[in-house]
Amino acid sequence: MSIEKLKKILKEKEVTVGTNETLRKVKGGKVSTVFIAKDCKPLVRKQMEHYAKLKAVELLGLDVTAAELGTICKKQYPVSILSY
Secondary structure: OOHHHHHHHHHHOOOEEOHHHHHHHHHOOOOOEEEEOOOOOHHHHHHHHHHHHHOOOEEEEOOOOHHHHHHHOOOOOOOOEEEO
16 A cells, blocks of 8 residues: 555544554454554564454555654554554
8 A cells, every 4th residue: 555545544534543442443343444564563463464354354564664654644653553
């Protein structure tokens, strides 16, 4: 996915930032798409892949690091996972 498309989604949709909140929403079936930074921890990635598969949630890997994703989201901290 391109950075421009991600920025458009950030402007247009209500986005959930963070692993715990995203995982909670995936389990509850409240999100349709999850984005994962390329340097996300393997255990977190595996867990997210498992629950996304169970709930038929689209899982998209990004070609940016968590620090870069945090900057794109206008956060002052790294963001490994976000969803909408």
